[in-house]
Amino acid sequence: MRNRVIICEASEIIANGLAEVIDSMAQFDVVARIESPEHLNEKITASDANLLIINPLLLGYQNKEFLNQLGKEHPHLVIIALATSYLDHSVLTPYNGVIEINDTRSKIISKMNEFAQSENTKKADDVELSKREIDVLVAVAKGMMNKEIADQMNISIHTVISHRKNITRKTGIKSVSGLTVYALLNNLIEENDLI
C-alpha cells in the first residue's frame, strides 16, 4: 500500500523541500501541505493519511494533549516531529519519530521507510476485526475463493488479500479450516452455512 503523508509546517521553503524529497520516493505521496494545525483532524480523515509530519513548535504548550487526542482519533497514524530548531527531549517523546532540519536526503528517505514500517507494528496492537474483515472472514469460512469474495463484495482481489492478511494477523489463525472454526466459535456463521 502507498503511504499517504501530510506535512504540517509554517515555513513554505521547508515544507516544499521536504515534500520534494518524500514525493521522490516510490511508495510515498504527500497528500496535503498545511501551515497550521487547525482542522488537522478533518484533513487527516479526508485525505486518509497514514503519516503526519508536524513541526512541534506549531503546537506550543498543548503539544502532548493535542497528540494524544489525535492518536485516539486515528489509531493507525504515525506522527513524526519535524525539528527545525533544538527541541528538548521531553517535547519529542510523544512522537513516533523525528526528522531534523539538517538531515540529508538519504537520511530522510531511510527514516521515512522506517516510519512506514512502524505503522505496521502499531497496527498489530489493534486486535478487533473490522466490519469489512468480518464479512471477508465469513466468506472465507464458507469456503469462497478470493475471486468470488471480490466479486460479491465489489472490491478488488488485492483488497480481499489485504483483509485476509489483517484477519490472520489479528486472530493468529492462518488456515481456512482454522478460520472456519474461529467463525463458528464466535457465532459468525452456523454449522449449516457450510457447504
Add this chain to the structure above:
Amino acid sequence: MSKKKNLFSKDTKLAELIAGDRRLLQLLLRFGITLGFGDRSVEEVCRMNNVSADLFLILCEIYTDNSFKPDHNALKHIDMSGLLPYLRASHQYYLDERFPHLEEHLQRIIEACGPKYGPMLSHFYEEYKKEVMRHIKYYEEEVVFPYIEALLKGQRTNSYRIDEFEHNHTNIQDVLDDMMNILLKYLPGDILPKERVEISLDIMELSDDLNRHSVIEDHILIPYVESLENSLS
C-alpha cells in the same frame, strides 16, 4: 561462540551434547543409536551404530540453531546413506506416536465440548489428519522416497523429479499452530483448561520438530537428490 564450537565437535561426549539441548534426544532413536553409550564421544557412538558423524552433527546443528543453513558444497563430502532411514524413522515417530498422542488428548477435549463445539473441532482435526497423511504417507513415503531409492540403485524414472517436491510442511505446521490458538485463545475457558495447556505444550514441541524436519528435507535431502540426479544424467 567458542563454546558453541566445542559443543559441535566429534570429540564431544554425546551425553554433553544432549545436556546442551534436550531436543537432540529425539535424534538418537531416529538414527538408530542405542542407549547406554556411557561417556563415549559423538564419533565413537556414531561409529558403533554405523551412523555418519558428519550427518549427525549437521542435524544437531539444525535442531539447535534457528538460523543455520547447511552449506551445499560441504554436504557433497558427507556420507548420506543414513539420511533416508532417518527421515523414515521421523515420519514413523510423527504418525505412530505424536499424532495419536495428540489425538487422545484432543478426543477428551472434544467430548467435553459437547454437541455445540465438539463436532466442528473433531471435523477440523480429521481434515488436518487427512492432509498430514496425504503429504507424509501417500506422497513422501510412497512417491518421493521410492524414487530416491531407485536413483540410488542407478535407475532413472521419467515420472518424477525432485524439483517438483511439495514443500507442504508449512501448511501442516500452520494448521497445527491454528489448532493451538483455537485451544488456548478461542475455546470457552471452562472446558478442560489443564488438558488444553498440556496439549499446547505438546503442539509447540511437535511444531518445532516439524519445522526442523522440513529444513532437513529442503536443505539436505533436496540438494542431495539433485546431485544424484545430475550424476545419472
